[in-house]
Amino acid sequence: MNKPMGPVVLGALLLLLAAACGGSATPTSALKLTPTPTSASALQPASPGEKLFVIKGCAACHGEMGQGSQIAPALPGHSETQVRRQVRAPMGLMPVFPPDRVSNQELAQIAAYITSLSGPHAHIAQVSPADAIAQHHWMALFALKDEAQDEAMHHISHIIDLVEGDHLARMRESLLTVESGNLHDAEHMVEEMLAGTASPGLDEREVHLRLAITSIKVDDPGDAAHHLEHYLDVVEGDSKEAGIGGKIMDLLGAGDLSEAEHHISELTEAISEEDHTEDDEEKHGTPQP
DSSP, X not given: OOSOOXXXXXXTTOSOGGGOOOOSSSOOSSOBOOSOOXXXXXXXOOOHHHHHHHHTTHHXXXXXXXXXXXXXXXXOSOOHHHHHXXXXXXXXXXXXXXXXXXXXXXXXXXXXXXHHEEOOOOBOOOSOHHHHHHHHHHHHHHHHHTTOHHXXXXXXXXXXXXXXXXXXXXXXXXXXXXXXXXXXXXXXXXXXXXXXXXXXXXXXXXXXXXXXXXXXXXXXXXXXXXXXXXXXXXXXXXXXXXXXXHHHHHHHHTXXXXXXXXXXXXXXXXXXXXXXXXXXXXXXXXXXO
């Protein structure tokens, strides 16, 4: 997660970036808010999750009822799993909120409150179409992992509005694949386009490594191993990277998630530096010995 995706309109405490849905390829400066969502607890004493939503600063960015603001999107319509994944392992520029800042119990209560909110997605402008495309890919992937079929279709539909050519054709295919209920294959289609087109310069290895880290952070070693397997498929001809990947797989199998995450982060940093070096050489020419 060390390679920036580009600036995105986010709040300091953006608990669920999945709600950030750019409505068109042309950015605007204004937030288009849908009607204020309501909560099951709106007319009742505040629940523990609603209190924490305010105490932890969520309401400062997202509004007291999670209706969104000019710096953060509305929150209704997302599962507890999606909330946990975005808080513990966010994509974009949202900071990580580890257990020492928001405990697992507090996060569960906040997530329960967020899932009690009702109302449609609010559409928030992105700084650039490229940022919108990349973010919708990540959010589509998170939704597919959570088997949230409608949510995945929502984000893929936004991608379709923003891309063209082969990317457009592949996204239309992925939408049909999701509609058919084949979420696993659709996930791989979205991953492929995220690496190849949606985020220029993002290495396919990085996509799988970053997704592996998000899975570790939400205590899902099985999914982390799944992405490591795909990473190993990509680096099959590189004995050094394959060796490191194999070591990480052993750590996951042994349940040593902390050490596995450490090695994945080191790999991601190395790939990012490698990509930056290649970009510099392309811009300035390969240095002569």
